[in-house]
Amino acid sequence: MEILMSIVSGILFMCATYLILSRSLLRVIIGTVLLSHGAHLMILTMGGLKQGTVPLLGENASSYTDPLPQALILTAIVISFGVTALFLVLAYRSYQELKTDDMNDLKGCEDDE
Amino acid sequence: MSNYVILPILIPLLTGIILMFFSRNVTASRIISVVSSLLLVGVSGYLVHLVKVNGILTHEVGEWKPPFGIVLVADMLSALLVLTTSIIGLCCILFSFRSIGIERERFYFYSFVQFMIVGVTGAFLTGDLFNLFVFFEVMLMSSYVLIALGGTKLQLRESLKYILVNVVSSALFVIAVGFLYSVVGTLNIADLSVRVAEADQPGIVTAIAMLLFVVFAVKGALFPLYFWLPGSYKAPPSVVTALFGALLTKVGVYAIFRVFFIIFYHDPSFTHTIIGYVCLFTIVAGCIGAIAYWDVEKIVIYNIVIAVGVITYGVTLTTEAGVSGALYYLIHDMIIKAALFLLAGAMFTITGTHSAKKMGGLIKRHPLLGWMFFIAVISLAGIPPLSGFIGKFLLVQGAAESHSYLFMAILLLSSLVVLYSVIKVFIHAFWREPKLTAQEEKGSPKGLLLPIALLLALSVFLGVGAEMVSPYISDAAKTLMNPSIYIDAVLKE
Numbered sequence: 001m002e003i004l005m006s007i008v009s010g011i012l013f014m015c016a017t018y019l020i021l022s023r024s025l026l027r028v029i030i031g032t033v034l035l036s037h038g039a040h041l042m043i044l045t046m047g048g049l050k051q052g053t054v055p056l057l058g059e060n061a062s063s064y065t066d067p068l069p070q071a072l073i074l075t076a077i078v079i080s081f082g083v084t085a086l087f088l089v090l091a092y093r094s095y096q097e098l099k100t101d102d103m104n105d106l107k108g109c110e111d112d113e
Numbered sequence: 114m115s116n117y118v119i120l121p122i123l124i125p126l127l128t129g130i131i132l133m134f135f136s137r138n139v140t141a142s143r144i145i146s147v148v149s150s151l152l153l154v155g156v157s158g159y160l161v162h163l164v165k166v167n168g169i170l171t172h173e174v175g176e177w178k179p180p181f182g183i184v185l186v187a188d189m190l191s192a193l194l195v196l197t198t199s200i201i202g203l204c205c206i207l208f209s210f211r212s213i214g215i216e217r218e219r220f221y222f223y224s225f226v227q228f229m230i231v232g233v234t235g236a237f238l239t240g241d242l243f244n245l246f247v248f249f250e251v252m253l254m255s256s257y258v259l260i261a262l263g264g265t266k267l268q269l270r271e272s273l274k275y276i277l278v279n280v281v282s283s284a285l286f287v288i289a290v291g292f293l294y295s296v297v298g299t300l301n302i303a304d305l306s307v308r309v310a311e312a313d314q315p316g317i318v319t320a321i322a323m324l325l326f327v328v329f330a331v332k333g334a335l336f337p338l339y340f341w342l343p344g345s346y347k348a349p350p351s352v353v354t355a356l357f358g359a360l361l362t363k364v365g366v367y368a369i370f371r372v373f374f375i376i377f378y379h380d381p382s383f384t385h386t387i388i389g390y391v392c393l394f395t396i397v398a399g400c401i402g403a404i405a406y407w408d409v410e411k412i413v414i415y416n417i418v419i420a421v422g423v424i425t426y427g428v429t430l431t432t433e434a435g436v437s438g439a440l441y442y443l444i445h446d447m448i449i450k451a452a453l454f455l456l457a458g459a460m461f462t463i464t465g466t467h468s469a470k471k472m473g474g475l476i477k478r479h480p481l482l483g484w485m486f487f488i489a490v491i492s493l494a495g496i497p498p499l500s501g502f503i504g505k506f507l508l509v510q511g512a513a514e515s516h517s518y519l520f521m522a523i524l525l526l527s528s529l530v531v532l533y534s535v536i537k538v539f540i541h542a543f544w545r546e547p548k549l550t551a552q553e554e555k556g557s558p559k560g561l562l563l564p565i566a567l568l569l570a571l572s573v574f575l576g577v578g579a580e581m582v583s584p585y586i587s588d589a590a591k592t593l594m595n596p597s598i599y600i601d602a603v604l605k606e
Binding site: 020025028032035036038039040042043045046047048068069072075076079080082083086087090091093094097098106 | 246266270272281287290300
């Protein structure tokens, strides 16, 4: 199971890299979202996918899944949600101000000598 | 008593929250910011004293014993960096009163500065790898807002790139933490150190160490990964750049120090060799940039790159002189880079341009500014009575003791380049015929000089009072070089 999950998150990383290297800003943002999906899936896999019940003490089971990676992912999800929201609004603002979403047109600095 | 360690995080956090309610009232915001910053300076100064007297202070958040809970650790290095951060924060806030403009001030500028300080002090004080990630994000998110605040075209364009680079490096950080957790099963730095030493898988651990190095090298702007820095730091107002240049990259450097001294010291012939060469290339790349430009801010920005390379090379030095040299240089560089960016800001206020070629004869009407810039220049280059000298001297001594002669040569040559790059600005901007008459000047540097003078006084003190400062620095170096001191203090074995 871990091997399958590793391959899946590998594919996510691959798509993310491809999208981040593209010219349209929205594709880049979709790439960052896929990248964080890949990273979160990676933590879950790395914590181990052993059989066990949900980490709720009320279940009275003999074994539970590891709760720590789940807490880490929850933290990472809200952080990347916040950053993605900011990134999207910023992309919207720069579309309004700069009239383009092409990363190639966003090059350089006016006062470069 | 042990709760004391949390105060440098708590004070700016509470201030930031309170400031959100006073965003429309600029006078109140200013007063609250300054009072809280002064308080933070006092508290961090006392923290340094406590660590000096009692050794490493730890605070177990919520009484959970490490490695199960989050633990905050103030060793001498963290305490000194927190103190430096608080002083730079205070000076930048004072500078922003007369330079940032009412529009930005009304849009939560002071809150975001406080939140950024929370992130920086938190990153210095934490004893947990994932918690370090969270504090990185606190710091970075405030910096995203500070870089975009104001919404000029240049700022929007550069903030897009800055956010993209940092989102990618944060994802890599999360992945590295996941890998490390699967190998050793813990996230507490002290416990990690113990378990990495016990784990019998040097290959995979070295790979994770290098992944973490890549992450921190992006944050700290080391050689192949510094490409984002010049554009991004050029965009925001000078005072924001001063905060970034003094604090953000240095947090990356601090994380490299922490991780490679405390956790990954098992395979230095592989990891430390790579780090060494990366640093040498960083210094060379920074030197090329510093010579190439005529833009005052760009020159200082490339000087950050040089300094980051010089400091990070300290990781590979094996003697106490070398490590204390790197730490001395780290603290000196934080202060002097803040001062230089503020000076660049003051020059921009007067002339309305960043290009040294378009300025001229500023010293006629602004002698104080001119001589302050001169002091900053010679301190940056490392002329004996000032603070840059001691750090470089110890680094050269450490390099000689560890037989890193290539580093020694590049360090000394880079000092010449640094001196040339900034003295070029001094000669063109302050000497020659004046280009602007009194009426043509865009603004006056009144009120901007006080915070710069504070920073420069501190820099002079670090140089002249080296005898007083060096016991603290060598304490910090000792803790770094003997991870067992750190581990024993945290795990209480």
